[in-house]
Amino acid sequence: MAVAARAGFAARGLIYVLVAVIALQIAFGGDGGGSQADRGGALGQLARQPFGAAMLWVVGIALAGMAVWRLSEAVFGAAGPDGSKLSRRASALYRFAFYCFVSYSVLAYAAGDRGSGSGASDRNTDDVTARVLEWPGGQWILGLAGVAVVVAGVWIAVRAIRRTFREHLRMHAMSARTRAVVEAVGVTGGTARGVVFVAAGVFALIAAVQHQPGKARGMDDTLRAFRDLPxxxxxxxxxxxxxxxxxxxxxxxxxxxxL
Incomplete structure (x- = not known):
């Protein structure tokens, strides 16, 4: 189980680094090589590398391992003194479902379904938002979802700034210099991820208030929105x-x- 979890973290890291590379290209006037700055764009970049098809299968299987590990946490409890708390088990169950979806989308992409992997995150967001707004009370549902995403983003950023991740890592196994580096990337990375969540949630709120599905944005459009600011x-x-x-x-x- 430990191997599955560690492989999953490694695969997640690869996807985030590839998204960051695309976003950097977009920031300075490029088009990201024709790729979107989201998971699908990252998979497309990976597929174009030597042995890219094999790497996609490895990433998909690794993320499936992450899902299985999260399920084990939900069933048996996570590491640490509070690992058996109901809130921790519920969080693990949600993450199990999330990584099942992500793993499936990556494996489908590897199998040739280029519509998988959230490759068109902005179009998918528009479609989902439009459907929700057609429901009775759809504006309220979308607005509440937007608020939930904003709250999640703030929570992610605050936890990163407070360095709560240290309780999940074997800090004693690191040298002083390594600990400093790990804390720096943990704070910086978690804060940036939280900011992106907050921005996406705000766009969902705007879409709900104005009853315009096009105002909601996926990850790619959310990142591009930063470029349009001063x-x-x-x-x-x-x-x-x-x-x-x-x-x-x-x-x-x-x-x-x-683990």
Missing amino acids: AGPWLLALVALGLAAFGVFSWCNARWRK
Whole structure:
């Protein structure tokens, strides 16, 4: 189970680093090589590398391993004194479902379904938002979802800034210099990830208030929105570097996570 979890963290880190590379290209006037700055764009970049097809299968299987590990946490409890708390088990169950979806989308992409992997995150977001707004009370549902995403983003950023991730890592197994690096990428990466969540949640709220599905944005459009702000290219570059830091932090979890 430990091997499955560590492989999953390594695969997650790779995806975040590739998204960050695309976002950096977009920040300074490029089009990201024709790729979107989201998971699907990252998979497309990976597929174009030597042995890319094999690497896609490895990433998909590794993420499936992450899902299985999260399920084991939900059933048997996680590492640590509070690992058996109901809240921790519920969180693990949600993450199990999430990584099942992600793993399936990556494996489908590897098998040739190029519509998988959330490759068109912005179009998918528009479609889902439009359907929700057609429901009775759809504006309220979408608005509440937007608020939930904003709250999740703030929670992610605050936990990163407070360095709560240290309780999940074998900090004693690191040298002083390594600990400093791990804490730096953990804080930077978690904060950047939280900022992206908050921005996406705000766009969902705007879509709900204005009853316009096109106002909601997937990850790619959310990142591009940073570029349109004053000093936008540099701001997007900063966010991209933060996402890259989260990718590196995922690799640190692959090495030092308590399991």
